[in-house]
Amino acid sequence: MDRPRVLVVDDEKMIREMLAEVLASWGYEASTAGSAEEALEALARSLVDVVLLDIMMPGMSGIDLLREIKHRDLDVDVLMMTGRPTVETAVQALKAGACDYLEKPLNLDVLRHLMGGVIERRLLRQEVHALRARVGDQLGAMELVGVSDAMQRLRDLIDRVAGSDSPVLIEGESGTGKELVAGAIHHRSPRSRAPFIPVNCGAIPADLMESEFFGHARGAFSGAVADALGLIRSAHGGTIFLDEIAELPAALQVKLLRVLQDTEVRPVGSVKTFKVDVRVIAATNQNVEQAVRAGTFRQDLFYRLNVVSILVPxxxxxxxxxxxxxxxxxxxxxxxxxxxxxxxxxxxxxxxMGYDFPGNVRELENLLHRAYALGAREEITLEDLPVLQSRPEALALAGGLPTLAAAERELILRVLRHHGGDKDQAARALGISRRTLYRRIEEYGAG
Known part of the structure; x- marks a missing residue:
């Protein structure tokens, strides 16, 4: 097994160096940081598995740093250390996401035992993730990742709508993660133990659509040798996700509308109808209202689906x-x-940070996967991202910047220039609040 990476964060040099040495002797790959700022820089540069974090530090407190670490990377396990233990700080640390709490002076036997338990739990989590992926429950193993105000608003909206059975229409460009949002709604809902059935409406041949959606009776057509439930009845009790809903042909739009109105399905070739209990979540990368005006999408179906509208930025x-x-x-x-x-x-x-990502999150994942395919081993460099080397807007920020903070400062300046100094527009473009933008401007001297 690879050596687990541990970051020791303590303002006392002697303690952090001693801990790094001890951890290395136990088989860990240890690095150190003397402040919250150094810790965040280290976490921005490289992945770590565990952070050993002192609560009492100058500047940003250990509890605030813990919250920031978990905000940026939920997968990091954090063990807190303190020389002034109180019940209040212990509760604060555990509520903020710490996996345990250690008193100073540290008992190294206890630390070794706790570290072993943390690593064992990490391995179990990885195995669960791998098993979910193997059985096709990718959405159950994924999470909505992001720290921007836009993502926080999206999470809040998902939490609010998850508990109801109302239809949802998710809009957004290709690659923004619309299916992930639909999956998050389902997994947070009372229907989470029932099926989640994703359907790409643009990928089903037109002559098979009705049978695929509503099922068929044996003998309904050539090759129908047995009854078939269809996608909607297969999702009974759960959620059906209709991706690229604007691609549905007019005839199927009428039948889907009837299912939403009557909550029943009649299979092809059958005279019987079957009651269904299904939540419908639809998604599109097109402007559906424009399609309604153009007459290619039914207005009554649009209103049925658009009970709750979610825009993925x-x-x-x-x-x-x-x-x-x-x-x-x-x-x-x-x-x-x-x-x-x-x-x-x-x-x-x-x-x-400087690239506009027309393919959104999917393109970012593709760029990083390609870097691995090109042989990236220890650290991904600009040479591992050949697509960006031909993009002036990306290279404008890549001229030998030493830190992520410097890159963020340059990005803020660039966006402010682009919007003529309008901070409201700049904050929206960056996906942060106006208050956060002002704080960044003051912090970086970017005014």
Whole structure:
């Protein structure tokens, strides 16, 4: 097994160096940081499995740093350390996502035992993730990744609509993660133990659509040698996700409308109808209202589906999500391909932050996968991202920037210039609140 990576964060140099030495002797790959700022820089540069974090530090407290770490990368396990233990701080730490709490002076036997348990639980989580992927429950193993205000608003909306049975229409560009949003609604709903059936409406041949959706009776047509439930009845008790709903032909739109109105299905070639209990979530990358005006999509079906509308923003409008998405995909690719890529170099990250990603999150994942295919081993550099080397907007930020903070500063300046100094528009383009933008401007001296 590869050596687990541990980051020790403590403002006392002697303690963090001692812990790094002890951890290395136990078979861990240990690095250190003396402040919250150093820790965040280290986590932005490379992946770690566990953080050993002191609660009492100057500047940002250990509890606040814990929250920020979990905000950026949920997969990191954090063990808290303190020389002034109280019940209140212990409860705060555990509520914020710490997996355990240690008192100083540290008992090394206890630390070794706790570290072993943390690593064992990580391995079990990875096995569960791999098993879910193997049985096709990819959505159950995935999560919505992002730290931007736009993503937080999206999560809040998902939580609000998950408990109802109302139809949902998800709109957004290709690659933004509409199926992931639909899956999140299903998995947070009372229907989560029932089937989630995703259907790409544009991928089913027109002559098979009715049979695929509504099922058929034996002998209904040549080759129908047995009864078939169809996709809608297969989702009974659960959720059916109709992706690219605008691709449905007019005849099927009428029949889907009837299912939504009457909550029953009649299979092809049958005189019987069957009651169905199904939540319908639809998605499209087209402007459905425009399709209604053009007469290619039924207005009554649009109103039936558009009870709750969710817009998934493109990645270029939530650039703050690029670093945590990169971390998420690196963890996935390392596990899938058996690599130990530790992170993304400053120039490569700056180029990713400057690129507009017309293919959105799917394109980001593809770029990183291609970097692995091109032989990236320890760190992904700009040379591993040849597509970005021909993109001026990406290279504009990649001119030897030393840190992620510098890349973020340059991006803020660029967006402010693009919008003529309008901070409201700049905040929307960056996917952050106006208050966060002002804080960043003050922090980086970017005004």
């Amino acid at each position: 493109p990645l270029r409008e939530r650039r703050a999500d690029i670093p945590p998405l990169v971390t998420h995909f690196l963890r996935q690719l390392n596990q899938k391909l058996g690599r130990r890529v530790s992170g993304v170099g400053p120039d490569a990250m700056a180029a990713l």
